[in-house]
Amino acid sequence: MTSVHHSGPTFAENEVIERIEAFRRRRPRLRDEIVTLAHGAGGKASAALVDAVFVEAFRNEQLEALGDGAVLTLPSGDRLAFSTDSFVVQPLRFPGGSIGHLAVHGTVNDLAMAGARPSWISAAFVLEEGFPVAELRSIVADMAQAAETAGVQIVTGDTKVVAKGAADGLFITTAGVGVIPGERQLSAAAVRPGDRVVMSGSMGDHGMAVMLARGDLAIEADIASDTAAVSDLVETLLAAAPSTRWLRDPTRGGVGTVCNELAQTTGLGVVLDEQRLPIRPTVNGACELLGIDPLYVANEGKFLAVVAPEETEAALLAMRTHPLGGEAAVIGEITEEPAATVALRTGFGGTRIVDMLVGDPLPRIC
Template identity: 55%
Template sequence: MTAAPPQTFRRRFVRESHVTIAHGGGGSAMRDLIDQVFTSVFQPPGNEDQARLMTAALQEPGARLAFTTDSFVVTPLEFPGGDIGKLAVCGTVNDLAVGGARPLWLSAAFVIEEGCEIALLRRIVATMAHEAERAGVRIVTGDTKVVERGKGDGVFITTAGIGVIPPGIDIGAAKIRPGDVAIVNGVLGDHGAAILAARGDLALSTDLQSDCAALGHLMQAALTAAPGITAARDCTRGGLASALNEMAAEAGLAVEVEETRLPLRPEVVGVCEILGLDPLYLANEGRLVVFCPPDQAEAALAAMHAMPEGAGAAIIGRAQAGQPGRVTLRTAFGGARIVDMLVGEQLPRIC
């Protein structure tokens, strides 16, 4: 008897325009959604419940793994300059990069609300794939869950990232020394201001776009030009002010910032004046602050200026002996004010 040829199973095309509860039920509808919306774009290595990864970079003596995780919620899901998918990739890449790591792999888990447009999901996934390619990372594993209508906010994304810290790189806020110069890689507050305007609640008219960007390549260029960099941190929720406060506290030093050196767009300053906000606390998604010895500051600055993500880089202040954890702003009028940690939240659902 001739054996019957093996059956070939073909996935059905996702014809629904919106996500339904069936798409989270573990059956064929879920498999079709995963195959056609996610894995067909991300193309992970293999189809198992885990990614199996190798890199020669870990064979170098002294190399270390860096690992981070983050969740992303933003309203609206799409905004000028990006969407929640771009936030998820760039935010996770940046958390690795500021530790001196070369980002390599990401995971992505989606919590999707029933009724979410599948076309929107496709746009978010396409953005993630594009940003991952630009950043030199791969999205290698993930998960999807569907929650009932009204129990989510369209889409939530949780990402984890793995990178490799090369031998000889050992940076962190505790290593900042008195005299170290503080550098930011561009204008501040664009992301927070753009999100606020995009929500439409306050009838603000502006052409501002989010600064969302992956900074792995920029950080590597800065480390090459200025190997004495002592610390770096991305200025996300809580903005530059919170990042500096955290770093000053960990270093046990004071930090003074020059108001006249802060790179701020007039539009951002104007939005903040109208709404009574402080631009130093506005969230950024493509901005970091780096500390380095003063004799390497110009080299670090030049390396940043050579890249699109660092075109607006500026020296803004320095670390100094003083009350541990205190951050002060030297104003344009010659006075000084304390820049404290953000209390509460200026703008919720921002990243």
């Protein structure tokens, strides 16, 4: 892999850095007096809670980056990515996976979004009194299989048991560590007008699979979760497109929310093309029946990448050779205008604004 070395930030880079720093200094706007489900959905309410409570209390440079994981520099100069996540999905098992698969895949993917090669995971279990040991064994076996496939080790953990009715069966919390190769620099500050937005595969599979698995709706559809570890696909992308600017996995809140975070952080526009969005017909049909926009439905085995225009074709060709990247597509581009906004070019030739949701139409999907 070739690397490009710069003597220092350019004028354009400084401008983007200033925008990001201004975004980080924004004043919290939490007006709620109690926590609601909307605060855990990944949209506006989540951002307000994080800003006003957690960032205000723990403020530091690594936390204020608000990435999928913290990038930490050791005294030796080596860099690590460190991430943590909790999993509370219901049902615990769904078409295509289980809470065990999610616990490993979600952590591995967060590390990969920082450009790290995932290595180690911790896992903590909160078990409800009365939870079947056979079901616990099955979920732990899913985790072991997922870890082996992803090339990571589960090296430490914890177990707590709470009274019946206090944990909805099982909650899992993980943390992960990965090593970032020295030449990699992934940051929203590197994003430029003209860059392309690439989606690694189809949208909305996981969220709809979980929603239909709950059995609350009279809808039957052959939809399986896309849960998977994307770290190897990220390596494939970065080998073909070493100038890749930024990565993020669109989990809670989906593609629409992640693109809004990027637009607001950089002050640039993200213009998506509706006709290029890779949405499977069954997922699109289920979303239409439920009145849900697929742009806001969660994914657990996909990622968004902002790629330099001159490397886009190479990126797509490489990703499509990988088992997880066969449906990779350019879905949009970065623009000067509309500033700090996400817009969607519709199939009818018009344009609509894609705003960040306050809540989430599909709670408890990860």
